Amino acid sequence: MTPKLNRWKRFADWDERPLRLDKFAAEDPANGFSAFSSPADPKPGIGIKDGRVVSLDGVLEHDYDMIDRFIARHHIDPEVAPEAMALDSATVARWLVDMNVPRETLVRLAHGMTPAKLAEVVSQLNALEIAFAYSKMRARKTPGNQAHVTNAKDDPLQLAADAATAVAFGFDEIETTMRVSRNAWSNAVACAVGGAVGRWGTLFQCSSEEAEELRIAMAGFTSYAETVSVYGTEKSFTDGDDTPWSKAFLAAAYASRGVKMRCTSGAGSELLMGFHEAKSLLYLEARCLCLQRGMGVQGTQNGGIDGAPLTATIPGGVRELMAENLIAVWLDLECASGNDARSTESEIRVGAKILPYLIAGSDLICSGMGSILKYDNSFNPSLINGEELEDYLVLQRDFEADGGLTPLPESRAIELRERAVEAIAAVFEELGLSSPTEDMKSSVVYASGSDDTRSLMPRDVSFISEAIKERGITVIDVVKALAKRGFREEAENLLDVVKLRLSGDYLQTSAMIRNGRIVSAVNDPNDYLGPGSGYRVSEERRLQLNDIRDVLDQKEVLRSEALHEKDEARHIRYRNLGPAANGSAKDDVVIGISPAFGLKLYRTTAGHRLSEVLGAMLDAIRARGLKARVVRFRHTADTSFLGLSAARMAGSGIGIGIQAKGTAVIHQRGRQPHNNLELFSNAPITRLEHYRALGANAAAYALGEMPEPVVVPQRGEAMGSRYHARVALIYAIETGLTEAGAAPEEVDVILTGVKS
Template sequence: MNGQTKGSKRFARLAQRPINKDTFIQEWPEVGLIAMDSASDPKPSLKIVDGVIEEMDGKARADFDMIDHFIARHAVDLERSAEAMATPSKELARMLVDIHVPRQEIVQLISGCTPAKVVEVVNHLTVLEMMMALAKMRIRRTPANQAHVTNRKEHPALMAADAAEASLRGFAEIETTVKVARMAPLSAMAILIGSQAGRGGVLTQCAVEEALNLRLAIKGLTTYSETLSVYGTDPAFIDGDDTPWSKAFLASAYASRGIKIRFTSGTGSEVLMGHAQGKSMLYLETRCLMVVKGAGSQGVQNGSISCVALPESLPGGVRAILAENLIATLLGLEVASGNDALASHSDIRKSAKLMLQFIPGTDLVTSGYSAVPREDNLFGGGNFDAEDLDDWNVIQRDMSIDGGIHPVREDDVLRVRERAARAVQAVFQELGFPTITEAEVGAATYAHAGTDMPNRDQVADLAAAERFLQGQQTILEVIQALDAHGYGDIAERVLEMQRQRIIGDYLQPSAIFDDDFRVLSAINDPNDYQGPGTGYRPAGKRWQAIQDLPQAVNPREMVGEAPTPIALRLQSIGPAAQGVDMEVVVALGPAFGEEITTTIGGLSHSDVLREVMAGIAEEGVSARLVRVLATSDCAFIGHEGAKLSGSGVAIGIQSKGTTVIHQRDLEPLNNLELFPQAPALSLDSYRQIGRNAARYAKGKATTPVSVPVDNTVRLRLIVKATLMHLRETKRVVLGALPLELQVTWHEEPL
């Protein structure tokens, strides 16, 4: 060792893995760095006197903070509380996973629980049980998804094009935000127009300061909002210059304008702000959720959101995030379940976390799938982004799960992207905004990221945005501009969105629109899951859309009907006789050189056979060809040949190229050498196989043929291998005797 410390090479390699770029810490409960079950979390209790809560979770009314007061007045159903608080928490937990207990019965019981009681119930559940409960307790039957659409250049044409693509892909909601707050009117306008260019009924919002957000809504530029943040301790609320009552008032202001509202909360925000008061993240999040319920919001965006790396640094952090999603459903809230902010450097870890919501389904599986590249995402980088869309679609198809989007065709995407960019171009022209050029429209149509776009005069765009915000123009002028320039279909959809604000049906809990502006909500599409054979599962046209991957090919076309011509003719000259001479029998599969003429690796059968026979000849041994008809199995083809061989040694070759060197006295599934990875075999490999077989026949010590190992071969070629083997198996004649073959070589393929 020469005094030097020698470390494990495996540990050195592990240290470089993406997972080890994440931060992991031990619990520190005193400051709130604990995901669940802190010693400082209160025990459930409730005392009611003359219809007033006098004690809640071990705290007397005189000691209530403002959150306690709000929850006590607005979030606990006193008519249900006696039964709910008296029911053992473990019994309530078991009801959650009992398919015989209806969802509504549980919601009614939970409505009478205090925050500590709710936490105690959920603490009894494993992650698997939480997923089972989430599948039952989700309030809308049909799951959906939300997209984030932003770009670092804040380019309106690209914003519209990306929104159109996201809409076409099936996202039910699209959210944007801005680098510069004053740009909000143009960004909100761009995604509203773009979303309706993709299809009708997509809800949009712009995440900015709440007063500005409300002004955008009044102008008609947004149709939902989820920027109303709530916190689980008074100091955290006060730091945000808010109270539960001010949030409730703001929610009412939005609702009065026909704007759908979700609050935002999530584990970790209080400790991040330095105000956790020693409580667990989940307990504080439960207080948040009860504030949301008490404020009358129809739903919540939660799942730690932008704080996600904080609970994930702790033991049980991901379990706590799932628990907060579940608790929201227990309170009857729509859940947009996070999975938006970057959660890990590790793709495995990110995907594992996603599955906790993806598999049981939530109202919105992510509260912001980055429909743009990560570098363009102004929300802090998406957990999944535009480069993961195909992966998402494949996972849906793999599991027969609806994750809220579906595959699309490139031509369709380019069509809606161009139309959206041109529609925004027309609106900018009509309203006197800075010109969007033809070059910008073209770039937006084909762009992947903001770096593909020309730069704009942002000072001029900001001035235009400010004029629109401060002036008399509203969404009506935008609609008129669209109609005047030939975009009547988009104008009608934008106008219909305004009409729906007046009707107000999409203010129902967990409401989204389908393509025809029909509302789907917890009222007319309630979750009816009660075990196998019930609840939502993709079927009919929806399942067809999910499974229709552009890259999925017709298996009938993967192996051509007509074999490729080769410079070889194999003619049967009668039944194969038992050999007596020093020879190596080359036993061919039923379709070799006829129905199939190339290996799975693309090698011509004529070349393969020529090299095998040349290798045998190099050792001074003769080769005899036979065709085995009774089986298509490589081992048995080789063994049949070995039984016929005068030396007792044979080479068996399937038509797809899989090869074996066999010996008469071995069991069929044993062998001298096996070459299962046909794509890894070269012509030189086949020559060496022939040489080795001849050496075995002569009884010489032989070094096995070295063949490269490619562990991705099966992944890439298993379907083709299956189809080739199916074709060969069709040529099998059970009980048929092997045939002697005569080979004729030709200068040109026949």
């Protein structure tokens, strides 16, 4: 007796999938594990007295914690609040997805809403409605994207090369950080130089300790900052070593230096820090976002961020991340919408996570995408990384959605990487910081990641970095060094980025640089009011998005077929003997070939020579003592009809139909066209032995036997996606040669027996 198993083996299969590496947490509001609502969340409410907010979401003024106090003083507009808070939340939720209610109307109301009110409204939307509302409510019309540029060695040569590549892919911002914090200055110079290769206008930040980051910005190397974190509970905030006032002061300090800045907040941070007050993720995040608007920052990096992986373990967590992004844009903040820390090992969950943002658009869809390989990402792997960047390019093409990136030809990438590596090496030499060797440089140009390089190591970099800092080297020194060594274009590009801070135009909400010009929520406001309005992919942009590599067209198919033509000429000759007649002998089996078979097309999709395929079938039929004839049909290219027509002409009543791409059928006179004896539809995996077996079975049917049908084994390959484009193009060549009423032609097939 078969032993009784203790489990369904499907579960064992599932155990092997990457998904099982993700762990999931139970909903548990008391312990902070609740996405949208918790019994501890307050009910929305506000009290206004003499233009002063005297109660906020159920807390009286004298009980305010720091966050309540800041929100009451700096976020709530007492003029708007009574009207906004009196509105029915379900009604406001409907307005968010109503294309006839303009964005400005909703933004004005948000100025008078408390965190609990904002959370209550967006909680009423399902995931699709949130994505739609996000698309309507985001501040800037044109979507953008941000990249991480880091590596495991803090190697400045690779940083420069990777920054240049990221710029060429179209990222609007690049962000670096270090493995070793004292390497910050070297990272900053390397990315600033690399980011100036190819075009100007990519904003750059070096994420480091608060004071150091501001100093690096003062030296002119960076143009924005986004790691000014805020939290939704007072205890988390003080454990983060700041207060709303210290962070707001920092925001003003960045403005005073002409440096763009956004805050960071996201679900799960309070939970990770242990001070969640048993409140839901969304409510705490709504507090963070009201705080940020109150601080007067132009934008936020929001949507889980470091807490995203934790949030994704909670029921509804991913929907919550979308909902908090919606609150951010509803509050009129620029939104770098997370899709940052990799929240799952499942590629399906990755694709599902990114899609709503890709379709809805976002100021910065990822904050950031890993433009480098996972192991080189010093922030931790991103949702999408260098490994998967091409998948993202294809998603843009699939959905005709502008994700901010543009395919980059390999030759162009190499050119830019060479230029960037030469530029940073020249700057280092010119400033007496380092003299990278030719071997170092070339190892970096062609490297996919730092495992492939023989370049500067973290310790070497520390000397460079500390020298930059101690000698007080500024962007002006770097601009001069570039120009002196012949990198004038890069020098100009770098100078142009620093000049942005004079006017401060890029300090406005959602500002980025496109084609050398400022594009922000001020001069490119999102004006979505239904189909035909808001951001649309222009025809020019659509063609850019389409231009991925290795695209097949008919010319390409014919070109590759022409390569096989000569080869086949050495193996087979088809001699047309004129109109074919019906056979009457019982041993007559007909193989019906398609119009282009051996004339325009020479190999099956599996790559077998048609001469060998035909030879295998003929041999197998003859081996049973039967006679096999080849007839070319030109009235049809359809396999079923080829087979049925062949069967009708065969004296035995049995025929084979075969197309040039290798799809074949065994048919019998008198049957319905699509009710054949055996079908071989998986041409890409049909091997010569299968064609031989097909011939043998046809012979068996002709002899009145009942053979075991031939099974072409398959393992679930996505045959369609690999071959359908090619197959459709090939089939069009076949159908192009058909002619209504064309008579069947008897073909004398001469196999010349040449093997090669």
